[in-house]
Amino acid sequence: MFDFIPLESYSAVYYHSMMLIMIMIILHAMVYDVYNTKSLNFFNIIGHVFLIVFTLYIGSRPISGAYFADMATYARAYNLMEHGTNLTIDKDYAFNYLMKACAYIMPVKAFFMLIDILYIIPCYIFSKKYFTKYWFYAFFMFVGSFSFWAFGTNGIRNGVGTSFFILSLCFYDRKWVMYSLFIIAILFHSSVIIPFAAFMAAEFYKNPKVYLYAWLAAIPLSLAGGSIWQDLFFNHLGFAERTSGYMEGESAEGSFSATGFRWDFLLYSSFGIIAGYYFIFEKKITDKFYIHLFGVYAIANAFWVLVITANYSNRFAYLSWFLMAPLIAYPMFKYRIWKDQYKVFAVILSIYYLFTYIMFLKNGK
Template identity: 70%
Template sequence: MLILAFMILMHALVYDVRDTQSTRFFNGLGFIYLFFATLYMGLRPISGRYFVDMATYSMGYDMMQKGTNVEIKGDYAFNYFMLLCSKVMSVKYFFLLVATIYILPCFWFSKKYFGAYWFYAFFMFVGSFSFWAYGTNGIRNGMATSIFIFALCYYEKKALMYFFFIIAFLFHGSLLIPLAAFIASGLYKDPKVYLYIWLAAIPLSLAGGSVWQNLFFNHLGFSDRTSGYIEGAETEGSFSSTGFRWDFLLYSAFGVFAGWYFIFKKHVTDRFYVHLFGTYVIANAFWVLVITANYSNRFAYLSWFLMAPVIAYPMFKYKIWKDQYKVFGYIVIAYYMFTYLMFLKK
């Protein structure tokens, strides 16, 4: 992916990305990468050492295949999906199917909203920080966020969109947070308010993070809907460390700054984009309030999965800069380098 990121940058500096030959080249490369990424993620070894949750899912899958009576409580869509798969395929192909469901919605979203330039958006999706982790460890959470992305492909068909939103929620209850953010930003369409909410969340979290954790997880029942994030039932290694994570906050600020810049400085008034930005900012503000909690990175991903389109969407819909694609090349490399450097740190 680092090589691909530099290819995009070099190509943008030398050629015009709008050139037909250039578009064909990256589209072809995109399909190859889509195929490779799906197989690479889907056919990974079942290892409790590297993929803790994967080993747990594998044990449950084995019990289902053996006919053990398994009581299903919550996340009904995912659990019944898993039960059905256990009747017709081996665990190896189950994880391949899971990876396919996780990755394909990002491709469909990119094709719908970016057209001939879909590869660039797709690369940003897959190159996002924690994309790999939620395809291999936080599996239910990852699938649910991808179904949410798929639902956004039907933004103009509200009934179908909300149907897939419900499916996403039934895959993982934590999707209540981005769903609530989506509804809130749809009812109140002032992006300035979204920014005020996010900025206010930082001092509020610093002043009383435990107060917010107690409110959300003990009094409002969020702990039941977020499947053990706070209790520490699941882990992502070094990224589950506690404390006020300024590095994660900086990463979140990329999306907030991008939306502020495009909407207020470049006057992008696209209804879908403003709604998308509001969903991202409100969901991320919730995470900021509980940033010091155990495993709060899992709450962060409930907004981070939308960061790629928040940054990329206006650049392929509107004329923003004189040398637009050169600027985009720099943005892609900067965006991906955070993921790459965090990978090296891990």
């Protein structure tokens, strides 16, 4: 569908297009008020067009081992299933059995399109539910998040699993539906057990100060403990089976796979912590859902901080990063916080996406 775009430029088109949309949002924010009907209608139309084009763009990407490494691996397994090879399925049952079922009825390109629909649509549903007429701004933050593109093109099992987690949160007041979707999320990728455990911990103990202190304490503990925490979690507490492949150095999203204490990733993670601190402790927001969301993010991210020096630890980081967009955006479109709220949000959105864009430019792909 987008075969006219050179493979080496495929990711770049996404990042540059998002930059143009970001500039468009800023310009509108400088001219219109947040309640302006004309501006809201404009972005409602643009938003739905963007949703369709973006889904088609990411879903119809070329199958390439050079630019989308994991995609080629999945394609090989899919082709074996198409030809009747009986591959052993012993983990991530929802993803693998879905792939097996699809191999009987559709070509591999259609399968990747389906997977990316499952990846993107939950973010749209969440945005529509919690942000109503302002949904596009939240949706833009979702798809403009650092690593969103990578987990839609490479780590697709992980990506779909976290998206089903997001979908689960749309049924926060219907617990049986929410927990059913949590189970499906974990069956897509077992690593989702980490944000689920964080969700349960935050459900049991509802004190945002404790979440904040736990995250802050994780930094010196990680610096002091180093590999001790990796050994504890992966060799003694059973997380190795839940996160198989992360520790062995398998391909993640290529250039973001450096080891060591990642201060740049820690800085990015702190955006969510700072937002939660500001809205809960400074602006006194007592929204039950938001405090719970902050707890999930802080606890799951603290886990990553403890194992930050692991190979491809960005995959662990994404188990909290996927919640950063709603964590930052939710209060700004649920509560009146600033005088020129639309303008302030546009600045925050710009800073948020600029980190993603700069990391893309820095890594060159």
